[in-house]
Amino acid sequence: MIFPLSYIEFLTHFHGDRDFFECHEVLEDHWKKNGMKKNSVWVGLIQTAVSFYHYRRGNRKGAVKMMKKAIEILDKNRTEIYSLGISHEQLMPMLIRSCHDMQTGSPYEPISFPILDSELLTVCKERVRFLGLEWDGNDKLDEFIINKHIARRSLDKSRFETVKV
Template sequence: MYPKEYIQFLVHFNGTRDYFECHEILEEYWKESNDYQKDSIWVGLILLSVSRYHHRRENFSGAQRTLKKAINILSMHANRITALGLDVQVLIPSLSHLLKNVENMEGYQSINLPVIEPILLQACMERCESLGCTWGKGSNLEDKSIVHRHKLRDRTVVIEERMKALRNRKGNE
């Protein structure tokens, strides 16, 4: 009924609070779905997770920029948000409130995406439990492996892909 990647995204957003992983999961899904639209609902959710990552790291400029884009995109997809089992009447106003907090450089606080579809909620909670996380629990700001994930990841594959693309461009010149 729902893409497994979307369920994984929700589990990481509302459970592990690993916003970096949220971004990775949905970006891959977005690319594989051949939906290269920059205003896709998937891009809106990706930007929301990136914004949360920046806010938690006190990068208010990055958080504000990505959250504004997320709100614009998600606001265009109200029907799609509902079809994805989220309460659009709660989501959009809460994101607008969150934007004010970011603009005022207020500290990070965890938010939950308002999952209202019972089957989706059950699937997310079960998956969360299997990962050993607690659905809806706030972010552990002391867990540097989550807070600063981008600094700790293995970039070997990314570097190899960039080198390959560079070689291809040079070969086409």
């Protein structure tokens, strides 16, 4: 099966460097460029990544809000989930359990998408290895990745600063 590169990038970040902010970025670009609806499977995947971004940063309220929206969308898009090579039956309980953990203040724990498509899994794992990362490896507590929205805001501001010549 053929999958969009942005989806492969999403899975690579989700399982490789756990850069959930980047997961959001690559899929949001794909979603916007293809004029998809607000309740598409892509939005559910984006919301899942955003939820885990908030969860890891300790923003329980934001994490729960995003996860509830993701669960609602992904539950309604069963066929699309399967067409993306993911087991809907395995994914939904994972997301529900993660939402419960977020609500009860359990420590952050990432999930792994239950990828059924062996070719997709192979491609993603090879890409992760190529980047020098480990598939489903331990989360490296990289401050830049954990607080990427803050770091990016600082980088964006510096682009607009004027320089006297």
